[in-house]
Amino acid sequence: MAFSSAHARRVYVKGERLKVEEDLLHEFKGHRNFSKDDIPQVAIINRTQRPISRNLCGFLNTGVGGVVYCGVTDNGDVQGIRLTSYQKDHVLLSIQDLFSRFEPPVDSSMYTVHLVPVVTDVKHIPEIQTHPMDLEQQNTPHILRTSKYCWCDRDASAQHDFGMIAPLYVIEIEVFPWDPECKLSVTPTTPIHPLFCNEERLYFIRRLGGLHQPSLEEVIQLAEADTARYHTMKE
Secondary structure (H helix, E strand, O other), rough: OOEEOOOOOOOOOOOEEEEEEEOOOOEEEOOOOOOHHHHOOOHHHHHHOOHHHHHHHHHHHOOOEEEEEEOOOOEEOOEEEEEHHHHHHHEEEHHHHHOOEEEOOOOOHHHHEEEEEEEEOOOOOOOOOOOOOHHHHHHOOOOOOOOOHHHHHHHHHHHHHHOOOOOOOEEEEEEEOOOOOOOOOOOOOOOOOOOOOHHHHEEEEOOOOEEOOOHHHHHHHHHHHHHHHHHHHHO
């Protein structure tokens, strides 16, 4: 898992294998294609990638929380994703935009995002070197909801050509367990959580290390179980 330095900064070590596996609470992704719009057409046709939104949707609907680790292979090896400062802004904006497209929209209090540096040696954690940010360029709108390069990606490519290699990060997207006090409760008297659908208008539920698309009967059973659980806790 992520380490902490003497300065309380968490890091991952490149090539290490995480101590957790893909299960009910953890999902590994080697890419940062959050929505279906981010995935290249060839990957959609060949079914080599699925949007990360499906996993986030599954965590939300299961109600017990979970974390997606972007930059970690399916077998749990840390590889990291290179991100410039501008690309880090793009990642955060993309995730915010993605959750706004869920139905119902996901409130920012229901999740958090961590960009955790990846290093080669945990005993010698270097300072993260980044290219100075230009304020005017930083305020340039990012291009979202497309598999085409944003200006920040072209800038990263240009930096690379000049020998300025962006640092590696693991992008952790953590969905919190359902809070009965959340304003998204289905009813004010029985605060069970709603069933979320992602930007594709698809519903998913987390099952161990995978996803399940529920039937209408299963949705009803989930609502009944949540209602019973809530009233049991109130007794």
